[in-house]
Amino acid sequence: MQTKGFWPAGVMVILLLAAVPGISRGITVPDTVTLNSQSKLYKPFDFNHAKHIQIMRECSYCHHHTTGTLVQDPNCIRCHRNSSKTKIVSCRGCHLADPFSAAAIKENNPKNYHNDTPSLKAAMHRNCIDCHEKMKGPSGCQDCHQRTKEGDAFYNSGEFVPRNKPAKGGHSGH
């Protein structure tokens, strides 16, 4: 009864964009970036940056106003019409790993415009999955990252598939 890791299931904790040094003005574009290195439920994997550059040919689709040609989004160009490229272009440079910590919530300055910046994990899963669905790319959880044994236990899947008989008081309809 196990669904072989198509798009249901999720991801755990902090993906880290490794590499991408801050001095990217010197143009050191990595060919691969190791993602998900902090997760316990899914294994780390190498994101093929070079292949995505080939397909997309436009950096700003993922990197917003930090690199590539200027953003076109009418909402962004109100401020970033003439923004120059920034020193920091890595995802984790702006997207927090832990946006809901007490400190992060307290720091929330209502005068800042970007008060609703998604976490690093959310930035990846929203940008990647939305684009993959649009471009008919793979969009299942394990299409990108394989689940660990701990992950199987977490989702009661794989070798941890429930063997109990339908018990009383379980999932029932209305």
Added chain:
Amino acid sequence: MKRRDFLKGCLISGAAASLGPPSKSWAVGSFEGYPDAMGVLVDTTRCIGCRSCEAACNKEQNLPEPQLPFDDTSVFEEKRRTTENAYTVVNRYETKDGQKPSYRKMQCNHCNEPACLTSCFVNAYTKTKEGAVIYNGKVCVGCRTCMVACPFNIPAYSYSSAFGPVIKKCVLCYHTRLKFGRPPACVEICPREALTFGLRKDLIKIGHERIRATPDRYFDHIYGENELGGTSWLYLSRVPAEQIGLDETVGNEPIISNVKEFLGMVPMVLTIWPALFTGFHLLATRNKEHGDDHHNHSEQEDGKK
């Protein structure tokens, strides 16, 4: 003024005061929610139905093993509700706009003025200043009044327990996380941040800002901002809330408002009325010995007028 007129006047004005609509000052003040209450903004346009929140809840709350794996999507075939074994469930809704289906996570909405709390006669429920509606299973007598009172059908009952059945529901991870300033387990696991944790007042602003910035993406309404006096869990969606199984007929008044005015009257009836009517009785019977004479005399006087 004659004593009879005075008594009549007293009675009429007293009756009018008690039967007419009570003034605002009598009624119990309404509660807008704690100023630093936390909440969760559910953006159903981001949810992909991965059910990770269900798995996280199951592990965090040490709930029993599920019948099916948490990555099994066959559960979406039917509309599930919360049970003693699952404090949160995700349901799938086919919407009328013909686009891909919407998913909505369901759990306790942690009302500002919870009906469960109001209805509980052993005071098992507490609304904490962090916004969570928690309950004390040790004092719960299992009467299930809160299950009837809850407008969202959330509290579940441990029918499986033969000797100590109690109410079971989401507590916003109060004891393990919220108390220490950490987000609930479901929020932390959500891969697409369909669940945003923060101060309730900030979340309302964020929600309206998302609608303003991307109006094509949202139906212009935050469910839970005003419904039933406001809830800690707030919902954004592409379609009207009723299409994703949220009841839009609940109104904006907390459940307690239906009984608040009546209950506000009870102390008055219990304290003032006995004294008032005892006084009337004493006045009326003070001269009972020569009551008949007096009665006739008074009638004559009336006739003279």
